[in-house]
Amino acid sequence: MALVDISGSKRDVTVTHTSDGVTVTVDGRRYDVRDVARMADGVGFLLGNESHVARVSNGPNGVQLAVGGRTYQLRKEVADADRPAAARGGDGRLDAPMPGTIIAVHVSEGDHVRAGQPLVVLESMKMHNEIASPMDGVVRKVSCRAGERVNFGQVLVEVAAESK
Numbered sequence: 598m599a600l601v602d603i604s605g606s607k608r609d610v611t612v613t614h615t616s617d618g619v620t621v622t623v624d625g626r627r628y629d630v631r632d633v634a635r636m637a638d639g640v641g642f643l644l645g646n647e648s649h650v651a652r653v654s655n656g657p658n659g660v661q662l663a664v665g666g667r668t669y670q671l672r673k674e675v676a677d678a679d680r681p682a683a684a685r686g687g688d689g690r691l692d693a694p695m696p697g698t699i700i701a702v703h704v705s706e707g708d709h710v711r712a713g714q715p716l717v718v719l720e721s722m723k724m725h726n727e728i729a730s731p732m733d734g735v736v737r738k739v740s741c742r743a744g745e746r747v748n749f750g751q752v753l754v755e756v757a758a759e760s761k
Contacts, residue, residue, distance in 0.1 A: 603669050605712040605731050618642075639663075650724075654694045654749060661694040663726050668694050668719075670731050689737070689756040691728050693747045697721030702743055704754065708736045716754050717741060734758045 611622040618631035634641045639652035651664040660671040670691075701718040704710060715727040716736070738755040741747060 603671055605670075652695055661692070663694045663721075663724075666725050667727050667729065669729075689732060689734060689758065690752050691716065691731070691754045691756070693719060693749055693751045693753055694726065694728075695719070695721045696748050697726070697746070699741045699743055699745045699747060699753070700725065702739060702741060704736045704739065706736050706739055709759070710734060710736060710756060716756075719747065719753075728753060730756050732756060732758050 608623050609625070611620075613620045613622075615629075618629060618633055621628045621630060628644060630642050630644055632641075632643045636650070639650055641648065641650050643649070649664060651662060654661050654663075662669045662671055697719045698721075699717060700720045702716070703714075703718075704716050710716065710730040710733070712730055712732050714730045716730055717728040719726045719728055734756040736754060737757045739753075740755070741751075741753045747753065
């Protein structure tokens with residue numbers, strides 16, 4: 598079991614390989630995943646009777662998972678006594694999880710945002726991927742615009758944590 602930060606929410610995650618797929622348990626809720634097929638840029642699988650495609654990318658801010666039209670930032674929680682707890686949540690930079698075209702920018706510099714709030718919509722391979730804020734904060738910088746083509750790992754938006 599690992600404690601994973603998924604876009605600002607801490608979750609207990611366990612992955613177990615089975616004879617016909619994988620069982621993923623998130624906070625005690627079990628998901629049986631079958632017919633897992635590796636693709637050039639991701640993984641296809643069945644969850645129940647529904648087909649899904651997940652794309653995983655490693656960027657400067659860690660691992661990002663794009664599935665079901667949403668993008669999640671993943672971090673395995675590791676205690677580091679040399680860094681204060683507030684610094685472990687990430688630097689607030691949202692990178693493109695894959696190459697594509699920005700089809701919507703929902704925020705401007707100076708806007709207050711909430712964790713999980715969609716900030717940008719990226720279209721890639723005819724799928725719309727919402728890029729959500731990893732934390733409550735203020736938009737420090739918007740580095741993309743609607744209609745712009747972006748590359749994997751390109752910084753799209755920077756969010757500064759709200760000071761309390």
